[in-house]
Amino acid sequence: MIMKQNNKQELSYFRLKLRSYMGEHHPERLQDMEFITARADLALTAYCDAVAQGFTHPEAESMASEVLYQGLHFSKYDTLISVLENEFERELPAPLPEKLAPILLSNKAIQATFDKFGLTDEFAAIEQYVRLYTELTGTIVLIMESNNLATVGQADG
Structure with missing residues (x-):
């Protein structure tokens, strides 16, 4: 139960981070909740996998950010x-x-x-x-x- 709650918190973090970025650079896609949710889930998975493989939290965060923003650098x-x-x-x-x-x-x-x-x-x-x-x-x-x-x-x- 505690693990699930923690995952929701992480998921919210990546979703908020992506929504904030898209609000600044891709406002036309801000209503695409399916994309935002799917991408936040992928970033969370990348983060968890990196931590499980022994990467530090900042390294895992960096890897998750690559996944989160992939294809969104050009606006x-x-x-x-x-x-x-x-x-x-x-x-x-x-x-x-x-x-x-x-x-x-x-x-x-x-x-x-x-x-x-x-x-x-x-x-x-x-x-x-x-x-x-x-x-x-x-x-x-x-x-x-x-x-x-x-x-x-x-x-x-």
């Missing part, structure tokens, strides 16, 4: 925030990028742009990232124009 949300803050700084002062990014994530043109690329944990470190960044910038300009959102420096007439 569409963070990429959009980066584009909005760097390329549209004058048009969209803070806190607008944080408010606009979740809306843009659900936009079909933005989704189609992301879908062109094989997004992996290492994606931000490869050459294709620059192409994605550039295409997202262009797509956002088109969205702004098609919705008649005035941009700073836009010529009238």
Whole structure:
């Protein structure tokens, strides 16, 4: 009985840790409780296995974190925030990028742009990232124009 209670505590820890991370980097997936629960369970298993194999608690925690965050290091949300803050700084002062990014994530043109690329944990470190960044910038300009959102420096007439 005590063991079960302890497991629930650990499971809650990994679930909370993952939910917190996803809230910051993948808010569009925060409602996917099935994924969060399954991933937290995998992290707990990795942690318990590591401890059983004689690893220290910090080592086991590190191994569990690798499992917890696998496939989540590259963030569409963070990429959009980066584009909005760097390329549209004058048009969209803070806190607008944080408010606009979740809306843009659900936009079909933005989704189609992301879908062109094989997004992996290492994606931000490869050459294709620059192409994605550039295409997202262009797509956002088109969205702004098609919705008649005035941009700073836009010529009238």
